[in-house]
Amino acid sequence: MNNETKTLKEIITPSNKEVIVIAEQLNNDVRPVTVELLGAGRDLANKLGGKLSCVLLGYELKSLPEKLISYGADIVYVADDPVLKNYQTLPYRRVIVDFLSGFPLPPHIVLLGSTTTGRDLAPRIAAHFETGLTADCTELDIGPYEHTSKGDPEKLGLYPGCLYAIRPSFGESLKARILGPWKNPQMASVRPGIMVPLQPDNNRKGEIKKIPVSLKPEDYKIELIEIVHEVSKSVNLSEADVIVSGGFGIGKPEGFEIMKELASCFENSAVGASRKIVDIGWVPYQHQVGQTGKTVRPKVYIACGISGAIQHRVGMSKSGLIIAINKDPDAPIFKFAHHGIVGDLYQIIPELIKEFKLNKAKEVRSLV
């Protein structure tokens, strides 16, 4: 068996070794996921011995390209045009497809954020180029791959420099390593809040290049008519050791007060929320945890009256200890929490507060 793998011939899929990050910007700032991708992309580009570049689309982008250089990009390709002010599928698709088609050799890797924008756009680009795309990755790496499967003999070979796109799968119970070394660019979307950005360095040098915008009539088939974005002030969710989060189960906006009280039993704590209670206006957006809110990783996460929808889960599943309180024993949250109390949160939380306060008092006494 080993003999066989030794005779595998090395196959190099043509590429220019470039790693390209597709940036996301909103209200003239780049989204956090973009600088995270630059951090991850820098590592991949170094391993490949290629350049890290970033494509930035928008309008009146001012000093954003410089910012992207300070976060690690060697080249920033900029399309600055009024039609690109806000994300829209078809114009963005056109500009990026045209841009990627312009390379004599394709880039090696293209990365996007696994946001509602990235997951709208990435599959269109991948389908256009008929190349592989892995969704919602939580780890990326570069390495070799020996393809020995007899199912498709024409692909047999040893492929160096593959993108390892690693993602949770099957209800986050498995980690899958997905590869597609047969064609470049190899594409992945990456979950926000996971990759680590570089420290910005204003002395870093990089190139800024303009790229053309030439839309076709069919790119105007979709019109953005209204955007409702709550501007988020920051709340220290990302740094908190303990997060107490409330969901629709709190039943009324005032219910959030008891979350705060429970959180106040701990030092360095914060209160979080599900999207549902943000959407109905009970709690401001800055508290939202999840795919379209914050990704958090506290030591302890206490979910109260939260059902545990996948979009909530991806934002908090890496927490050290997950405690769920829910009156429905079949709530999905009990599938991934570590401890779960089945019951009415209005009975359980006051009791928890009492016990935690008591514990604290005991600790203080034992110190004296």
Added chain:
Amino acid sequence: MANIKDIFVLIKQVPDQGAKAGINPDGTIDRAKAKRMLNPFDRYALQAALHMKKKYGGNVTAITMGPPLAVEILLEALEHGVDMCYLLTDKRLAASDTLATAYALHKVIKHAGHFDLIFCGLQTTDGDTAQVGPQIAERLNLSQATYCEDFKIEENKVIAKRVVEGGYEWIKMEPPALITVANSYHPLEYKSLRGARMVQQLLRNESEKAKYIKTINLDDISADPLKCGLKGSPTIVARTDKVSEIGGNCKIYQGAPVEKMVHELIVSTNVSEFLKT
């Protein structure tokens, strides 16, 4: 009134992860043994298609790709009130990734004739990629709106509300368009009595069933087998590692008096010790 009449809905049969059957010790699925169900995300897409029909008239066609047994979810769709179904089934489709799946499904869509709107679920529970919908839209050159939780038709345009970071946005599209429906949309209603009765009859009459459920293969839709299945898939799963059990790991406190449950929880989690680490 609206000219948007022909509605397709794409659905998939997935293993039921709630049932333990067919889950291998290494965490992978044995699809032959696993219990099967309609992808939970597709229930919203199905409801969206049926709502459209109720509101604006027209016909709903459900399309799936899978093994012959996937006919089960088409029967379920008929019970809920869809008008017509297609089942694409072919051994050459095995091991299709999202690109190959989208290729095959776009061929079915072309084969199935005129459409104004296509609804898809947000993602599947066995793939979690949310890629197939937009990849089909690309192949068919369609307008698209992903992550939608509301939609309506005004002056022959489709207006959709997308869930996005920090809020939502409304977009207006020219049909034909593809919409992926968020799981914050209305849950699927009960089966219709009429639908359920019809399915009972179809189950007794194969030729009648074949009128409502067209079973087709790659040749019927002139699909290129090299673009399907393993051969047509640019990605493969090179390895999987188990990270946790699917469920079953949660320590549940239930049925006891509140003080007792809370006390037990606090003792067994030892939160204050935990925080010191």
